[in-house]
Amino acid sequence: MRARVKFAKTGIMRYVGHLDLMRFFQKAVKRSNLPIRYSEGFNPHQIMSFASPLGVGLTSEGEYMDIDLKEKVDPVAALNSLNDNMVEGLEIRGFKYLPDDAEKCMSAVTAASYIVTYKDSKDDACYIDNISDLKLKFFDEAHSINIIKKTKKGERELDLKPLIYRFNLTIEDKVPVYDFLLSSGSTDNIKPELVVKAFHEFIGLPEFDDLSLDIKRVDMFTGQPDNFISLGEIGDEH
Template sequence: MPRYRIEYRKEGMARFISHLDLVRTLERAMRRAGLPLAFSRGFNPHPRFSLGAPLPVGVMGEREYLDLELVTALPEDEIKGRLNEQLPGGLEVTRVWSIPEDAPALMATLEKATYRVDLRLVRAITPEDLRKIIDGLLALPEIIITRRSGDKKEKTLDIRPGIHALSGRVEGNRVTLEMCLAVGSRATVRPEEVVQVLAERFGLPVADEQPGVSRTGLYCGG
């Protein structure tokens, strides 16, 4: 059956939609768009589509992806147009293209994600201060953190291998960090964990408030 990869944005108020609600919203838009959807088998069939790495609530996504199966091929621009007519504000399809029917599952191929993190500081620092803080983190051979799972169990893990790149710039009392982190079924590093290490171990004077986080891209290995 024809398979398509769909690139979309999740921004504005839509960034507060949970992953489960996003799946429901996308399914509703697909049905209303009248696409010739392929369905799973079983007692409660669902359209055959799968998303990339889940986006945490409150985080914007500039280039998110999903794979969709249809029973009849359609022009990519038609799929894009039909979906955008049905999607709510803050969700927009930006690109659609065909992929082979036997292409690996999207989640299995993703290995890296890039993020932009905007932070307010409680005191001013210089660009040189920020460079030293970032260099200090990148020089560490390992970074052991404690992560709490959904069932409130705690586990320790080394996130240093999953920090592929980190840079930043100072603008007044704000810092913008650019990160490339591991993501996918094998390992994931969260932007807030990197910020916590920068604050607690290297003295980045971050204000006690939620940072502005945007995931700017998702990438396969290589």
């Protein structure tokens, strides 16, 4: 019996890496007394999996973890028990039982949404009066957005355009705010900072440091561009 746990990662926890986060949840699940299933063999471990890892320094309102349970427990009680064992910066937002044929969250992710802005209101991008018009030329009116993407195997040319499902730009207190829905997962995993970097180059700004951005992942989705479904919408709470 599998359950999907949705959680938020904010505040100081943004600086905790994925492996340390996994170890924390292993201990938290154990302290919560949930009847989690263990693998067989000489070194049994809790059967749990996480969706696409979040980069260090990023926050999120929509992270996911799947766990295998020996028996069904009340979802509300499970959620509360897990929350009782969280630390500042981690909050359990949902607990649902998955149908038997549900794909694991790790392999199900095909897209992710982000809100991105600048940490410093004096960033060069904040002084471009027509930045919204430039965004239209960069994305809405473009047939392609070709970049060179660095990978572990080297460099390759990539067209970002079909992998950006949403690109909205608003101005809040004179600071640009990007609203992205991007391809995610094992095939084409597009990081929001890659899109902002390409936009910076298009409008003639100097290359920026990734650390100049404040990035929040809002949610993760499965399915295809014409029918995305939040990972948190799959399953039921009974």
